[in-house]
Amino acid sequence: MEDTIEKFTHLLANLSLSDNKQQVLESVKPALSGLSRHELTNLLTHPNINLVSIFDCLNSPNEAQVEAGCLVLARLLGAMDPALVLDRYGDLMLVGLNYSSEKVVLLVLSQLARCALDDDVASVLIKRGLLSPCLAKLKGELGVAKEVISLVVNLAETSPGLSAICGGNTDNMSGLNIEVLTPACQQLVQMTQDNSIIQLRVLELVVKIAVLSEERLKAVRNTGLLQQLVNLAMDTNDCLAQLAGVELLTLLALPPHGSVWLESTGVLTGMARQLEEAPNNPLASVLLPGLVKFFGNLAHSRPRHILVKFPSLVTSLTCMTDSDDTTAQSVAFETIGFIGVSLEGKLALSEIGNRMTNCIDKLEQLITDSPTEVRIRSMNAFASLIKLDKENQTPDMLSLTESWYRRLPSVTNIIVNIVKQPFLDLRLASYQLLLVLARQPWGRKIILRQPGFIEHLLDRNGEQDKVGREEKYTVLETIVDSGEAGDVVGEAVDQQLRLYVRLGPHFIQVQSQVDTEGME
Numbered sequence: 001m002e003d004t005i006e007k008f009t010h011l012l013a014n015l016s017l018s019d020n021k022q023q024v025l026e027s028v029k030p031a032l033s034g035l036s037r038h039e040l041t042n043l044l045t046h047p048n049i050n051l052v053s054i055f056d057c058l059n060s061p062n063e064a065q066v067e068a069g070c071l072v073l074a075r076l077l078g079a080m081d082p083a084l085v086l087d088r089y090g091d092l093m094l095v096g097l098n099y100s101s102e103k104v105v106l107l108v109l110s111q112l113a114r115c116a117l118d119d120d121v122a123s124v125l126i127k128r129g130l131l132s133p134c135l136a137k138l139k140g141e142l143g144v145a146k147e148v149i150s151l152v153v154n155l156a157e158t159s160p161g162l163s164a165i166c167g168g169n170t171d172n173m174s175g176l177n178i179e180v181l182t183p184a185c186q187q188l189v190q191m192t193q194d195n196s197i198i199q200l201r202v203l204e205l206v207v208k209i210a211v212l213s214e215e216r217l218k219a220v221r222n223t224g225l226l227q228q229l230v231n232l233a234m235d236t237n238d239c240l241a242q243l244a245g246v247e248l249l250t251l252l253a254l255p256p257h258g259s260v261w262l263e264s265t266g267v268l269t270g271m272a273r274q275l276e277e278a279p280n281n282p283l284a285s286v287l288l289p290g291l292v293k294f295f296g297n298l299a300h301s302r303p304r305h306i307l308v309k310f311p312s313l314v315t316s317l318t319c320m321t322d323s324d325d326t327t328a329q330s331v332a333f334e335t336i337g338f339i340g341v342s343l344e345g346k347l348a349l350s351e352i353g354n355r356m357t358n359c360i361d362k363l364e365q366l367i368t369d370s371p372t373e374v375r376i377r378s379m380n381a382f383a384s385l386i387k388l389d390k391e392n393q394t395p396d397m398l399s400l401t402e403s404w405y406r407r408l409p410s411v412t413n414i415i416v417n418i419v420k421q422p423f424l425d426l427r428l429a430s431y432q433l434l435l436v437l438a439r440q441p442w443g444r445k446i447i448l449r450q451p452g453f454i455e456h457l458l459d460r461n462g463e464q465d466k467v468g469r470e471e472k473y474t475v476l477e478t479i480v481d482s483g484e485a486g487d488v489v490g491e492a493v494d495q496q497l498r499l500y501v502r503l504g505p506h507f508i509q510v511q512s513q514v515d516t517e518g519m520e
Helices: 002-017 021-033 037-044 052-056 063-078 082-096 102-115 119-127 131-139 142-156 159-166 183-191 196-210 214-221 225-235 239-253 256-264 267-280 284-301 303-309 311-321 326-340 343-350 354-361 363-368 372-386 395-405 411-419 424-438 441-449 453-458 466-482 485-489 491-503
Strands: none
Touching: 002 021, 002 052, 021 063, 037 063, 052 063, 052 082, 063 102, 082 102, 082 119, 102 119, 102 131, 102 142, 119 142, 119 159, 131 142, 131 183, 131 196, 142 159, 142 196, 159 183, 159 196, 159 214, 183 196, 196 214, 196 225, 196 239, 214 225, 214 256, 225 239, 225 267, 239 256, 239 267, 239 284, 256 267, 256 284, 267 284, 267 311, 284 303, 284 311, 284 326, 284 343, 303 311, 303 343, 311 326, 311 354, 326 343, 326 354, 326 363, 326 372, 343 395, 354 363, 363 372, 363 411, 372 395, 372 424, 395 441, 411 424, 411 453, 424 441, 424 466, 441 453, 441 466, 441 485, 453 466, 453 491, 466 485, 466 491, 485 491
16 A cells, blocks of 8 residues: 555656646556555545645646546545545635636536535535535536536535525515525525526525425525515516426425425415416417426325316316327326326316316327327326226226226227337337236236237247337236236137246247258
8 A cells, every 4th residue: 555655646746747747647547447445545545645736737728638637536536535525625626616617617516515415514615615606606507507506405405504505584585685694695696686597597406405395495485585486487578487487386396395385375376377367378388388287296296186276277288188289288198197197196087077088088199190209208198097006906996097098999009009110119108008008907808808919929029129028028927917818818828928927028039940951
């Protein structure tokens, strides 16, 4: 180990003196690759090892040198304890945040993200003044802004980080006094005034903090930034900004504490009003899918409550399935499938009655004659809708899923034809739908009784792609495990199915050939 330390010390000394720093940095890489993580950690904690000379290489117009320096530092710093990284090189990282190279900024942000995972280290990060310059990088390129968001969300999971970012103590969101907020929060509020792009980045950041827990939602609410988001989603004249705001509110609605807050503050009522008025909006084609996704996410976790309290969702879904726009139809059916994937969702949708079955009737054409992506999305949505876990397979529920499936009289033929086509992405969607059928008694009978289909599935030459073979195997394995195949297709075919499953998805039949040439 002493030899390694001496060699590495010599390399670092050469780096400081060399006119060709890139060449020296390149020579460091193989020296590092031969060390285990344990050896590397021991090396970096040695008092004679100092990485300042490598940091110095990052402030250069030579892009190749900067890239080589970043690669070496990423390897070295990644092997160090985050607390030690911050203690030894925190000042240098602060300087690095102001370098022109995006690679350097990304390196620093990724290292600080590691430091933001522990309360004590996060506290040091804040005290060393690193938070504010990191937040300023939200104004940078998109890749840098994403790293900032990741770092600050990590920081917000710690107590010191949450206090620094969302500190202050006010519940008055409409008349917020910015002076009561922490410097970091003031900085975020001021950044929202720059332009709509920066505003959306700040709002994305605070929403990702708010979804972490109820405590963090309350802290974010007290900054007034959530009210900005609500205003953006409901009161702006900028259609694209409004749509982006709706998408962020959708993210906030996913956890229970988020959806409860949205309902308790009247936001849901306002959004429902927008949903009702969307058909009269000249930009309805842009806004309506986002609004439907928003309520669909809420209805996924509380289906009956949302469908009953906000009937405009059902009305909008019906209108969208009737649309000539296949994209709007896809969104509607994906929303129906997302709501109906749970038992509670299926029951809530069944209570809608004819409006629900009329929507399903429109699905057949979408699966049959649409662009490939739309067909895949439609099949996936239908699979979610009729999926029924074994523990929920009561006679009534099995009858319900079967009745929905049979609303599409030609869908079985469509699936069979797709499985025989050379388009893997379509075949995978068909296999997923077949698997949903194979897990229900009525569905297994449909598969087994389809003329010639089981023979096609048993043909190992019929599926050439590895993932396709695995998906097909899962379908056949599910049928075999049910123990019902023999009663439907007879003992001989049942034995073929069992042999197929026993041999696995990738078995290849080797046929021996005898050369008879010259034996006559």
